[in-house]
Amino acid sequence: MSVHEKMNFETKQAIKNAFIQQVEEVGFERVTVKNLALVAEINRGTFYLHYSDKYDVMEDLQQELLMELERYVKHVQPLDAFQTLKMGQLYQPFIKVITCIKEHAPAFRMLLGEQGSPSFTQKVKMIFGSHILDRLSLIRKEAQDPEFQQYLQAFIASAILGVIQEWLDKGNENLPVEEMVALHFRLIRFLGNVVGTI
Amino acid sequence: MSVHEKMNFETKQAIKNAFIQQVEEVGFERVTVKNLALVAEINRGTFYLHYSDKYDVMEDLQQELLMELERYVKHVQPLDAFQTLKMGQLYQPFIKVITCIKEHAPAFRMLLGEQGSPSFTQKVKMIFGSHILDRLSLIRKEAQDPEFQQYLQAFIASAILGVIQEWLDKGNENLPVEEMVALHFRLIRFLGNVVGTI
DNA sequence: TTATCAAATCAACATTGTGTTCAGTGAAGG
DNA sequence: CCTTCACTGAACACAATGTTGATTTGATAA
The missing domain is CATH 1.10.357 (Tetracycline Repressor; domain 2)
Known part of the structure; x- marks a missing residue:
């Protein structure tokens, strides 16, 4: 496993964790990609490198x-x-x-x-x-x-x-x-x- | 009961029915006020005369x-x-x-x-x-x-x-x-x- | 050391839905 | 006839979306 794959994996995990936290806080419907990126501490653009939208994360x-x-x-x-x-x-x-x-x-x-x-x-x-x-x-x-x-x-x-x-x-x-x-x-x-x- | 109140009631009913239909079709999250108005055959502005948003209808x-x-x-x-x-x-x-x-x-x-x-x-x-x-x-x-x-x-x-x-x-x-x-x-x-x- | 390459960043863009406002329309009722 | 009132239609600023292209970062391998 290269370091790149590891970084990749960790970013995905960060998004998933942010997702769980956000759904619990505001409900799935009110989750936005913008806030996911904010909570996961990644750029909003980076989100789209891993998932196509919030439904994809789900x-x-x-x-x-x-x-x-x-x-x-x-x-x-x-x-x-x-x-x-x-x-x-x-x-x-x-x-x-x-x-x-x-x-x-x-x-x-x-x-x-x-x-x-x-x-x-x-x-x-x-x-x-x-x-x-x-x-x-x-x-x-x-x-x-x-x-x-x-x-x-x-x-x-x-x-x-x-x-x-x-x-x-x-x-x-x-x-x-x-x-x-x-x-x-x-x-x-x-x-x-x-x-x-x- | 005046005719106006009747019209009022029917419009609310139309919105609720459109809501049920839309949730079944695309799921609550993907329901938009725009489409509710379209399906209920009312003006989008009229929706806001009855409900503040889709959560309100729910x-x-x-x-x-x-x-x-x-x-x-x-x-x-x-x-x-x-x-x-x-x-x-x-x-x-x-x-x-x-x-x-x-x-x-x-x-x-x-x-x-x-x-x-x-x-x-x-x-x-x-x-x-x-x-x-x-x-x-x-x-x-x-x-x-x-x-x-x-x-x-x-x-x-x-x-x-x-x-x-x-x-x-x-x-x-x-x-x-x-x-x-x-x-x-x-x-x-x-x-x-x-x-x-x- | 340096060239390389994938991952992530950043800024900008057109698009779409939101919620609000305000001037109008048309039918019912006094 | 004229008022009332639900509804229309168009316009508005705003926010999130998904995409693009140029750029930075940092670990790896020659």
């Missing part, structure tokens, strides 16, 4: 995070998860997912937050939904109806993501990753019990 | 829908809902909520969709969460821990809204309101059963 950031996220989510198997849970242990693949999100917390908080991107939220749900429900249809015949399965995916993926959004919102430093994972299973079990007892 | 639209929604959601009582469900009937207050959403489907689809507003989504979740979980803490001691309750709210509200978003996305004309309501309870019961049998 795309780049989203791609980066979605690829990283999918890398961990694809190892999650819901049946194994419940099995592990029954033995009173935490399910490692899911811990890795939450850890991944925590590591990129500023970006996720921004994209999933009040000023964020609905399309990103939707893509994250897709990743959760498609992988987490992979083999659930094997054990329950209702889950074989494609329409029901589709709504089941939306239901569970939204629920999980909703908890994660709440966690990010509150400043996740309070609640460690392990408790976060345990919380998900407590919530699902709680709902199951309520349905059972009524 | 606010107006959101307020309108949130007030309407809350009007129905506040009659939903989860305990009654499960009671009704056990007797094989559909829970009327929830039917009214879904009907309300269906009646304003274009606006809801836009605001909750890929090009929509995360802050609106969040507000809808708040309305769902605060009303639906109102008395759930009475029957289960876990639900009394405020932090758990907070996450439980996020969990359930997100799940329900996720299903509604899926419904709107697919074009809700396919699935009638009654089946939509039944689906929610089928989903919750399914999850309960899966947790119970594993």
